[in-house]
Amino acid sequence: MAASFMDHWEIVDLLLDHGANIYEIDSAGATALHLALSNGSKTEAHDKTIQTLIKRGSDLTLADAHGRVCLHLAAYYGDQNLESLIGHTCIDIQDALGRTPLMLAASQGQLKAVDQLIKHGEAKITSRLLYFPLLDNKSKPTNLNQRFPIFITRNFYRTLECAFYLNSLSIFVSQLSSVALFNYAKPVLI
Template sequence: MAATTRGEDFLQKPDPPVVGKVSHQSIELYWDINSTLQRKGSTHDWLKFSIEEEDAKTHVYGTIYSGHSKQHVVEGLEPSAPYRFRLKVTGRNGEYEYSPVVSVSTTREPMSGEGLHRAVSMNDEARVIDILQKGHVKVDIPDELGFTPLMIAAQGGYLRLVVLLTDHGADVNQVNGSGKNSFMLTCFAGHLDIVQYLRKQGASWECRDKGGCTAMHWAVDGGHLKVIQWLIDDGCKIDIKDTCLAWTPLMRVSAITGNTNVALCLIEAGADVNTKDADGKTPLMVATLNNHESLVRLLIEKGANCDIKTEYGITIPDMAKAFNRQNVLLIFEEMKRESL
């Protein structure tokens, strides 16, 4: 139905709606109609505006907004998709006019780190390359725990991805929420090839996490002899202490894993078997308290002082008795007899 002329009620063909802010899922449209009918009398007499959207398949227009406002935001759209809209202006007597059609496309969906993290976790090299080449995601974007894609790849043992990410500028020394970097994580996981590669890229075994632990501490916790030996050969300090408990790597073995192979590796590299932590405890004391029988025997064989006392005058056998470490007590007695 075409517009008719009824004095001042005459409607002119409106301009197409103006495109405002556009995102990957919304388009802002606004219009400015100069007419004495726009705000004349009661709201019943005001001009009525409708935004109609074309169906891409049927090419039929449907109303998505109707009212007296001079703007409308179309939401829930698909990213990178074309859309066509037109404005319909209706006067108080029912006459109406359509504007020319305006065409606009939504933007591409902003790439979040989730997609990159997922691709790295799945060791999907092609997908990682695709994401990085598009350039919409920072290579060091962290997840909710502060892990970067490089950390995930290093921990997972994905050398090709580690190389790919560093080639795209990934920071080998960036840390997560607990202060650990990719080098520490791969040392703990035992991926020697990545350990060696990250060192070449500038990773330092002197970096510390929030507990003051170094890559050597984490390699020892992981129990990976090849990594530990390589770090030793690379010049990593053997008796470096954390800043929380003043534990050396040997002390951590005594407290956590009791791994005699790791302890022997450290001792043969020069680790002090009689070092003391912040509370004055030695590795032998800590191994006794944690009931690591084989490690207790090894430490004694390698020169650990069995007669040392705490600042309160407590001996190691006293500790073993207090914590009911009967097997450890037997070891002390056996080795004492052997030394006679």
């Protein structure tokens, strides 16, 4: 397990070749994959460690003592391997505190992870519309009847609620600005 946390992928592979139990858990219910994802590393060795553990059969649906599956950890740390974890478990899965991977990514400002999770959750459209009044270059509201509508998913709405709770609306303003190339005023939920 220590080799996984320290991103020694060759040692992880060697240990697995010699009978190490990939399903072993520590006192907090974490597997080697949980530990590797929780180190927050952004190196090539990290990616190889994660991919080795996945290819060798790590259980991506196993929750630790805090109810977190690997998707929670990858979202929280903005792990580059998030994409390969999506689809192996429910994207809306909640940890012991009721937080989804999308909420965790948003709370840490992991914009790429937020974008990936929203993209994969888009099939779950709600009937709600989120409107952002457009702003001109001087940051003054233009015609307030001119609004940019965005159909939102359940995931997006939950994360938006989480962002308001955490006072992190800048996460969504940044995300929407980068995607739509607009500046937005305070959102109006109708």
